[in-house]
Every structure is written in C-alpha cells, then in structure tokens.
Amino acid sequence: MIILKLGGSVITHKEEDTPTVNHENLKRISREIRESSIQKLIIVHGAGSFGHPYAKKYAIGDEIKDSEDLKRKIRGFSLTHHAVNELNSIICEYLRMQGIPAMPLQPSSFILTQNKRIQSADIRLIKKYLDMEFIPVLYGDVVLDTEPIKMAVLSGDQITTYLARKLKPERVILATDVDGIYDKNPKKYPDALLLEIVTSKEEIETEETTVDVTGGMGGKVNELLDLLELGIESEIINANQKNNLKKVLNGEKVTGTTIKKRNYK
Ligand SMILES: Nc1ncnc2c1ncn2[C@@H]1O[C@H](COP(=O)(O)OP(=O)(O)OP(=O)(O)O)[C@@H](O)[C@H]1O
Ligand SMILES: [Mg+2]
Numbered sequence: 001m002i003i004l005k006l007g008g009s010v011i012t013h014k015e016e017d018t019p020t021v022n023h024e025n026l027k028r029i030s031r032e033i034r035e036s037s038i039q040k041l042i043i044v045h046g047a048g049s050f051g052h053p054y055a056k057k058y059a060i061g062d063e064i065k066d067s068e069d070l071k072r073k074i075r076g077f078s079l080t081h082h083a084v085n086e087l088n089s090i091i092c093e094y095l096r097m098q099g100i101p102a103m104p105l106q107p108s109s110f111i112l113t114q115n116k117r118i119q120s121a122d123i124r125l126i127k128k129y130l131d132m133e134f135i136p137v138l139y140g141d142v143v144l145d146t147e148p149i150k151m152a153v154l155s156g157d158q159i160t161t162y163l164a165r166k167l168k169p170e171r172v173i174l175a176t177d178v179d180g181i182y183d184k185n186p187k188k189y190p191d192a193l194l195l196e197i198v199t200s201k202e203e204i205e206t207e208e209t210t211v212d213v214t215g216g217m218g219g220k221v222n223e224l225l226d227l228l229e230l231g232i233e234s235e236i237i238n239a240n241q242k243n244n245l246k247k248v249l250n251g252e253k254v255t256g257t258t259i260k261k262r263n264y265k
Contacts, residue, residue: 001040001169005160007176008048010239014210019050026094034098036249046156047140050087054080055213061153103134107141116152155214161223175239180257224259233260
C-alpha cells in the first residue's frame, strides 16, 4: 500500500488568488496513476488555490476574538470547506474517468484536532474502503478543533503522516511542483541545491513564494521528520515532470528527496 499526497501546487494554479484547477496536470496525473502497477493506494490532496486564499482571508486557525469574529469565521469555514470539497469532486471525477474507483472522504466530517493536531479520526472507515479495493481520496480541509481554537486548517501533509503512522504503508510519497527539498527555495534562488536525503530541519531554509496557511515546504518537512522519528521514511518528487509519478509508483528511481536517516559506515 502506498499513501500518495498530491500537492495543491501541482493540481491547481497555486499562484492564483481564486480557485483555478490545473486541468492538464490532473488529466496526466490520473492517467499516470492508472498506468502504474499500484493496487492499494490512498490519495490525499492539497488545497492549492482552492483553500489557502480563503483560509487566510478568514484567518481560520487564528484565535477567535469575539462573537462577531466567530460568526465571520464560521462563514469562512463553510466557504473554505465548500471550495476544497469542490476541488476534491473535480479530482475524483478525473480519477474515475481513468477507471480508478476513487472514494472521496471529507476530513471535516470525521476528524477532530486539538490545538491543530489530529486528535481523533475513525480510520476503520478508511481501512474498510481499502479492503474493498476503493481508492480513498482525502484532502486538506477545515476541521473542528476541541481546544483552544475551535476551528483549524488541517493540511493534506498532516493527514498523510497521520495515516502513515496508523496504517504503516510500504511507502509515503509526496508529489509537489519542485524536484524535492533544496537547501533554500529554488523558485527564489536559482543557485539552490537539491538535497537527495534530508535528515534534519537544520539542512534547509524555507521561504514560501505562494500563500500556504499550513507552512508550505517548511511545514511539510516538519511533518515528515516527525514521521521519520517513528522509523517511517518518505519521498518528495516533482509531479510536474511527465511520467515521474508513474515511475515512482512503480518503484523506479526518479530525481527527488528521501527523508531518511543516513547510513554511517
Ligand atoms: N527549501 C525549499 N525546497 C523546496 N521547495 C521550497 C523550499 N522552500 C520553499 N519552497 C517552496 O515550497 C513549494 C512547495 O510547497 P507547497 O506547500 O507550496 O506545495 P504543496 O504542498 O504541493 O501544495 P499544497 O500545500 O497546496 O498541497 C515549492 O513550490 C517551493 O517554492
Ligand atoms: Mg503545502
């Protein structure tokens, strides 16, 4: 079983401040998944331009100041959910067109966080869908938070690592719009160096070029390093490159970053 996170930077035009699907990439990516040899797969996708601009506008995840602010945030929560859910529907439709039995699962309807970290989720459901050979498709969403903030933005990255802890997949793959983790943001610094292996946060600098309310590459790396603490490795690859995803799903080597412990000889 593989858990695959499809970055919002690949499936949407993330630089836009209104929801914009990257149809070309979605079509190709769905085909590459179908053409790969993978049988058991969970897909988690990010929000890209469907989520981050709304969540930022309504400051979901920030402290609620007063009852007026609560009302506004409730509206923003509902709007953000609507947008990411719409993206999820579009993605599932592309997958179904390839004959992939995509089954959308709304995180906001079965996951609760406590101070922005997943507190509870009924993963029996996901296991059951997997056993029945559905391809569950989850996504970065807004969720209720028990304490103290009441509403939070739950990133696709956090869902991915949570599921990896619980389900122990063979591989965890994160597809994004750059070749992997660099020592600094490659979109800003042309001399940035790609790191084949990342073992600690100290090796990199992150500075985001698009709005990402859940911390962009820095947030992703932190999630993946926490996962590594439990002995679970992960890989970041560029899904903008044709056939990269297909190859990586098939176990072929592609350019990218592996988050793993170094072997000292
Ligand atoms: N050190 C770094 N190495 C690689 N990318 C970096 C680095 N610092 C910042 N970035 C930026 O991180 C971006 C990828 O992270 P981002 O969270 O935007 O994408 P995503 O996770 O695919 O999208 P989403 O969060 O919508 O799912 C790249 O486009 C790159 O500009
Ligand atoms: Mg991100």
